Amino acid sequence: MFRNITLIAYFLFFCIGTATIYFAIHIRPTDAPTYKQLIQDSKDLHSQTALEKQPMHQLRKQVQKDIWTSLHNEQTHIVLQSAASNLTTQQKRDKFEAVEILQDLTCSIEGPHSLQIQAQHGSYSISDFQHLQFIGNVQLHGYIEDKESFALAETLHYFPKERKMLLSSEAPSRVLFWQNDLQLAAPQIQIAPDSSTSLITVQGIGDVHFSFDLNEENAIQEFLRCFL
Numbered sequence: 001m002f003r004n005i006t007l008i009a010y011f012l013f014f015c016i017g018t019a020t021i022y023f024a025i026h027i028r029p030t031d032a033p034t035y036k037q038l039i040q041d042s043k044d045l046h047s048q049t050a051l052e053k054q055p056m057h058q059l060r061k062q063v064q065k066d067i068w069t070s071l072h073n074e075q076t077h078i079v080l081q082s083a084a085s086n087l088t089t090q091q092k093r094d095k096f097e098a099v100e101i102l103q104d105l106t107c108s109i110e111g112p113h114s115l116q117i118q119a120q121h122g123s124y125s126i127s128d129f130q131h132l133q134f135i136g137n138v139q140l141h142g143y144i145e146d147k148e149s150f151a152l153a154e155t156l157h158y159f160p161k162e163r164k165m166l167l168s169s170e171a172p173s174r175v176l177f178w179q180n181d182l183q184l185a186a187p188q189i190q191i192a193p194d195s196s197t198s199l200i201t202v203q204g205i206g207d208v209h210f211s212f213d214l215n216e217e218n219a220i221q222e223f224l225r226c227f228l
Contacts, residue, residue, distance in 0.1 A: 055090035063102060067129050069160040076111030078160060098126040105134065113200060115142030117156060132158040141227060144200050149179040150223055164192035176212065176220050177202060185209040185216060
């Protein structure tokens, strides 16, 4: 008899425990939408916080990017080609940023003027193509106002919507610019449309020289021979 009472007690304990778990954990149909929303909010919060703590990187090879801009109803087509790139996506509070760093970069610009830029590497923001940066052994060749032009610099900042370029070199180096026997050497050189005529002008900034020293002459002549 004592054994029967023990079995009945165990059975009652099992039933009570099962009922407790069911009512404590079981999601009623009316609660399902709220539960799903909590799960989604948790995922969204986690994904937003994750990019703040740990940016996402994507390595790519043989990259090509096409960009179109327009100024005064004249369209410019920019083509970026790179041997490899590193695309970094991150979040700062409620703003997402994506920056791509390109290696062994070539940039072709086709529009009112035809130019080509080469550099060891460069970068741009995917969310905003208003600024392209070229760094390391920058070489520029093309036609500015129908005049063949050449330039050497350490860095080049290009602002497509303004069609403005700013070439720079750290002292003792200088930016070298050659155009139809015009020699220009300066810490910075700006190539941009004139505000009154819209013609592209070339302007030296800082200590400007209108001749090259021997090393500069050799460097620009070596660059010119690539196109002769």
